[in-house]
Amino acid sequence: MSAADDDLVVLYRPTGPKELERVRESGNRRWPPRLVDQPIFYPVTNEDYAIQIARDWNVPASGSGYVTRFRVSAAFMRRYPVQTVGGRGHTEWWIPAEDLELLNDQIVGEIEVIHEFHA
Secondary structure (H helix, E strand, O other): OOOHHHHEEEEEEEEOHHHHHHHHHOOOOOOOOOOOOOOEEOOEOOHHHHHHHHHHHHHHHHOEEEEEEEEEEHHHHOOOOEEEOOOOOOEEEOEEHHHHHHHHHHEEEEEEEEEEEEO
């Protein structure tokens, strides 16, 4: 790990096929805008929790689920407290929809798919 890597936070995002298609359309560089009924973008803090959501929620809802991983400036992420939404490992950031473009501007490298699940 380089010194520059110390300035980054790794985020995980469980996603379905429609959102992933939009990410791929961006060259794997940006998350699409939130829908009107989605006021929060919530990447999670750990791979295990992302797997659980992709496998147990996205697959039944849409036939497939994916776990993505991406890196963002640590200084940017410090403005958002980590939220615990269930058990100890169920932690995520709540990024207001209006801040999503700011988050996208802080992504370093590509959004990569690291797991996929299918019905």
